[in-house]
Amino acid sequence: MTPDAETTATDGDSAAPSIPFSSLGLSDAVMRALDDVGYETPSAIQAATIPPLLAGRDVVGLAQTGTGKTAAFALPILSSIDTARAVPQALVLAPTRELALQVCEAFERYAAHLPGVHVLPVYGGQGYGVQLSALRRGVHIIVGTPGRIMDHLEKGTLDLSELTHLVLDEADEMLKMGFAEDVETILAETPDDKQVALFSATMPASIRRISQQYLRDPEEISVKSKTTTSSTITQRYLVVSYQQKVDALTRILEVENFEGMIVFVRTKNETETLAEKLRARGYSAQAINGDIPQAQRERTVDQLKSGALDILVATDVAARGLDVERISHVVNFDIPVDTESYVHRIGRTGRAGRAGDAISFVTPRERRLLDAIEKATRQPLTQMHLPTIDDVNATRLARFDDAITTALANGELIETFRGIIDHYVQHHDVPEADVAAALAVVAQGGEPLLLDEEDIRLPSFSRDARDARGASGGSGDGSRAERGPRRREGGPALAPYRIEVGRRQRVEPRQIVGALANEGGLSRDDFGAITIRPDFSIVELPAELPPATLRKLEGTRISGKLIELKPDRGPRGGGAGRFSRDERAPRFARDERPARDERPARDDRPARDDRTERKPRKPRH
Structure with missing residues (x-):
């Protein structure tokens, strides 16, 4: 990437662009949709990205989440879609089904005045029938997760031969979740003359390599920000x-x-x-x-x-x-x-x-x-x-006052109930204030309006102080609770389980954790030691796994191989099964396990040999 192809945009929080959307060259139909949703000025990433995309340039956009990246690529795509051709012309790859649905909704919102445009979300967890029917009817834009897109390509149910636009949204997340090979395969199996837009929060070496290998003289646009969180x-x-x-x-x-x-x-x-x-x-x-x-x-x-x-x-x-x-x-x-x-x-x-x-x-x-x-x-x-008891009570009283004020604004109902109250006062000789109090009791349903129990006592500490255990090198500050989730007392006992994948399949602990957690609904605290041997691995999991969970895990695949999970019964044949504690690999540290947002979704996880992140391979053309 040449220096003159780089553009730096300023974060909208610090200096919002003053140019209007109308000056960016978007189509009239898209501009009407923007007017409908009340958008007037673009964010920094939108102002810097939309013009080169409309001009046909490949783009690498670096910006944090929440900066308006979706509109940055959706608006130019919709401005150039040919509604007369009911074939996939744009493909957006997203790391999760939730993001795919969100992007799809954004496309539909911006296409409100383009009635002929059809957008299809393609993700795991949804039946193939719905997706196949829509593909047969004809779609213009597909927003999908890499796993399900690959499934359609392998089945021959998705034709990308006439693709003109391809977007990688949150590319760093996709690679982190193990979709590197899928993404490269999809890129290699699309037309060479397509326009590619890559959006990422960071630029690790893997993203840099993809941009250099698959994008043509891209313009790099970076949104500079003083912080990684919004100032709002x-x-x-x-x-x-x-x-x-x-x-x-x-x-x-x-x-x-x-x-x-x-x-x-x-x-x-x-x-x-x-x-x-x-x-x-x-x-x-x-x-x-x-x-x-x-x-x-x-x-x-x-x-x-x-x-x-x-x-x-x-x-x-x-x-x-x-x-x-x-x-x-x-x-x-x-x-x-x-x-x-x-x-x-x-x-x-x-x-x-x-x-x-x-x-x-x-x-x-x-x-x-x-x-x-x-x-x-x-x-x-x-x-x-x-919040103290007084804080809670003050808030409750304020809300009670607001409720009364709102009710008083309904004059017709107030007049009706005033007659009922007058009737009660005349027949029971009770002051009106007492009747109002009684109605408040009825409205509360027997629950007290104000609290009177003792306030919760909180532990106190100084941000700079260190307790005696931490200062003496004990478990206070260096405990597992600080490095990751703690195993609470009374948690499940762990037992060793054998899976039929090992170093020959080039598996890593993160792949084992991701696959078993997603298939079996396990949490990070359900894993103990993970030991990878040449032809198998031993994983410590809860000793009392439910039968349904066991059945799911038995049919799980890692790197394309059925793992055949079963309790480890000790040495087999020549002692190839269990081994001594000293021979085991080090315990997989909790702070090294992949965070939940780094694991593939259940139906989108990599499941074949070429879906685990490996050394870069040459693209297929």
Whole structure:
């Protein structure tokens, strides 16, 4: 890439572009759609990217999530689509099904005045029949995940021979999830004269190699930002012990003026548990995780968008790609163990210039994670304190006052009920104030309006202090809790299981963890030691795996080979099975395991030899 092909754009937060969309050269139909949604001026990445894309240049766009990348490539594509040819002309590859659906929705929104344009999402978890029917009818734009696109190419059900545009959205995420070979195969099997746009938050060596190998003299556009998180997001943290988290969250929900909220936890099981506890406390909450069927997940997101649902309890993977305008708050119920996950999580709020709030629960042993987040984002987090009883009561009284004020505005109903109250006062000789108080009791349904229990006592510590255990080299500051999720007391006992893949298949611990976790619904805490031998591997998993989970895992493939998972019974034949503790490979450290958002979605995971990231191969033409 030559120096004159590089463009630097300024983050919209610091200096928003002053040029209007009308000066970028977009089609009239697209401009009408932008008018409908109220867009007037482009973001930095949009202003810098749209003109070269309209001119036919290949583009590499470097920008963080939430900067408007979708419109940056969708608007030029829609401005050049030939509706008379009902063949795939544009392909957008996205790392997750959630992001694919979000991008598809954006295309449909911007194509509101292009009735002949057909957009099709293609992702794992959806039946092939729906996708095949749409492909037979004819589509212009396909937005899909690499795994399912590869499946269609192998089956011969997807023809990309007339493709004119190809977009790699969040390319660094796709490579991190193990789709490097799939992406390169798809690139190599598309026309040489297509236009390619690559968007990524970072530029690792693998992305640089793809851009040099598959893009033609691309213009590199980088959006400079002072921070990796949006300045419109207020970031706070609360020091709280694990046992107090649910009560602390309830107090915060009482006093925070939120519209929609995502609460992030580490495991699938915790999403269901916490959502149930919140519903028991009267809040409209639902869980979303990788085990929930795709149709149900889509309904849940639609409920959040419409206001039928207020709180979404989610894992990192399940929430990736969500863009719901109602999300005013993000709560890290479990603080993430890596800073990238933190940035992605809080990026669900404060999007497109809107204000947002991010609150992180931090236990005393997790203070180093907090320090790492502040260092990486270059933004300090403000410590908040648990709302007191007085704070909660003041908020409840204010809301009660608002409810009364709203009711008083309905004059017709007030007049009707005034007659009923007068009738009661005359026949029972009770003061009107007492009747009003009695009606308030009825409205509360027997629940007290004001709280009077003791305030929750929180642990206190100084950000710079170190407790005696940490200072003496004990487990205080260096415990597993700081390096990653802890195994809580009473957790499942682990037992060794044998899988029939090993070093000959070039498997790595991250592939084993990703495949087993997604197929069996396992969490990071369900894994113990992982030992990779030449022809097999030994994995420590919960001793009492449910039969249904065992059946799923037995049929799992890693690097294209059936793993045939079964309990390890010790030496086989010449002692090839188990081996002594001293011969085992080092325990797979928890902070080295792939984060949930780095694992392939269940139906999109790499499943063949050429889907694991290996040394670069030459493109096929």
